[in-house]
Amino acid sequence: MFLNTPTPVQKICAEQPAHSMVLNTEKFKHLGEEEVAKGKWLKLSKYMYQDQTGAKREWEVVGRCTKNSEKPDCVSTIALLHRLLKYDCMILVKQYRPPLKAFTLELPAGLIDLEEKVEDTALRELKEETGYTSAVVKHVSSVTALDPGLSSCTMKIVTVGVDGDSKENQHAMQNLTSDEFIEVLHVPVDQLLKRLNDYSEQGLIIDSRVYSFAIGLAMGKKMAHAGDIPHLQGQETFTLKEAILDG
Amino acid sequence: MFLNTPTPVQKICAEQPAHSMVLNTEKFKHLGEEEVAKGKWLKLSKYMYQDQTGAKREWEVVGRCTKNSEKPDCVSTIALLHRLLKYDCMILVKQYRPPLKAFTLELPAGLIDLEEKVEDTALRELKEETGYTSAVVKHVSSVTALDPGLSSCTMKIVTVGVDGDSKENQHAMQNLTSDEFIEVLHVPVDQLLKRLNDYSEQGLIIDSRVYSFAIGLAMGKKMAHAGDIPHLQGQETFTLKEAILDG
Numbered sequence A, B: 001m002f003l004n005t006p007t008p009v010q011k012i013c014a015e016q017p018a019h020s021m022v023l024n025t026e027k028f029k030h031l032g033e034e035e036v037a038k039g040k041w042l043k044l045s046k047y048m049y050q051d052q053t054g055a056k057r058e059w060e061v062v063g064r065c066t067k068n069s070e071k072p073d074c075v076s077t078i079a080l081l082h083r084l085l086k087y088d089c090m091i092l093v094k095q096y097r098p099p100l101k102a103f104t105l106e107l108p109a110g111l112i113d114l115e116e117k118v119e120d121t122a123l124r125e126l127k128e129e130t131g132y133t134s135a136v137v138k139h140v141s142s143v144t145a146l147d148p149g150l151s152s153c154t155m156k157i158v159t160v161g162v163d164g165d166s167k168e169n170q171h172a173m174q175n176l177t178s179d180e181f182i183e184v185l186h187v188p189v190d191q192l193l194k195r196l197n198d199y200s201e202q203g204l205i206i207d208s209r210v211y212s213f214a215i216g217l218a219m220g221k222k223m224a225h226a227g228d229i230p231h232l233q234g235q236e237t238f239t240l241k242e243a244i245l246d247g
Helices: A007-014 A118-130 A189-201 A208-226 A240-246 B007-014 B118-130 B189-201 B208-226 B240-246
Strands: A029-038 A042-050 A056-064 A074-082 A089-097 A102-106 A109-111 A135-140 A154-163 A183-188 A205-207 B029-038 B042-050 B056-064 B074-082 B089-097 B102-106 B109-111 B135-140 B154-163 B183-188 B205-207
Touching: A029 A056, A029 B029, A042 B042, A042 B056, A056 B042, A074 A118, A074 B208, A089 A118, A089 A189, A109 A118, A118 A135, A118 A154, A154 B208, A183 A189, A189 A205, A189 A208, A205 A208, A208 B074, A208 B154, A208 B208, B029 B056, B074 B118, B089 B118, B089 B189, B109 B118, B118 B135, B118 B154, B183 B189, B189 B205, B189 B208, B205 B208
Parallel strands: A074 A154, A102 A205, B074 B154, B102 B205
Antiparallel strands: A029 A042, A042 A056, A074 A089, A074 A109, A089 A102, A089 A183, A135 A154, B029 B042, B042 B056, B074 B089, B074 B109, B089 B102, B089 B183, B135 B154
């Protein structure tokens, strides 16, 4: 009977625990802002806001000058390359990132052009940065935050499947501007976490979304193998190290 | 025989495709920097660098004033709550984030104190923000980037298991400063992606690492069910929508 009636358990899970502070969301208010400095692409501001106690507070904020409050700033794409007789691979991009003074491994991504739909940005940037087309959009995320404690930048994450055996993709060509230098990497999905750690040891900095996707993937596979019996899940001594070693 | 000798296939996958630009990593150089503006917490700078062609270029960069180049700026924690007879839950925090003028759903996280070890930051912040202790650190990520096109900020992602049935956790207490307002949420791991979309519809902004972890989790479960036969994986018409509906 327990297995057939999971709803009450789920309801309890979705609530706050009894010991949690409860936010009085009505009280928080954005009161105003003041520009501290403005570059060509970024600006630094001070935001004034009211907290839950009614106190007025300040917060330093970075935003893009191109910010359009109606839209997320950019799109990142989780692209899986499917080919006959080959392991599925994740399509990642390697590039020099001045802010980090280092090379990074990231999802193909880009800013959303004016009037552009999120799905179109995803496919356009995938084509420009990696050469791949013939991709099918499978999921578009809700709006997500890139660094919510520091910046106003938001992103949608799109997942696509890429048919590596199609004619277009057998003749794939990147379409980079003269100031873009992007290397395409195929990383086997099955070994993603292990490979990211290898790349990291070679000095690459991994994008945090790529890394957390990889952790999710490893955990998801492990959990599926552990079965779907809820009162056993908590008992399973899952360790990520095992998941990594398992492949 | 094919199934026993996956190495050649994996090797091909790990390389760049033939059509990819190859980066000449030796050529890229950080040449210098100039401060545009400095607040109490953040600063805006201009970085000069040399690209692959030898051309000198500029890039606008945001960084934390607290930046310690030896260490990542912060730690985020993927914390799974295990309890007897309950679904495993992810421990997330809801708070007002002035930069987004909105409430967010994020991983428990915090800046690394001077002299503090990454694991200690993870457990300290988990305790302060959510009240949970009796947690076991399972995995510490390599250094990851929060928003590599814009900022120098880096993060390590730590995964921990939390024993919800332990005495300490049955008497959990948050330990917040007077200017922190944090609500703890338990979200069933099994339904994570669906719940995130529900919260998003209610107006919460989801952290991009939480969302991409959830996508990975859904995909990993789906892939495990599809089996581990490599030449079948590419054929499987995986859609995330299915995964969401299934789970």
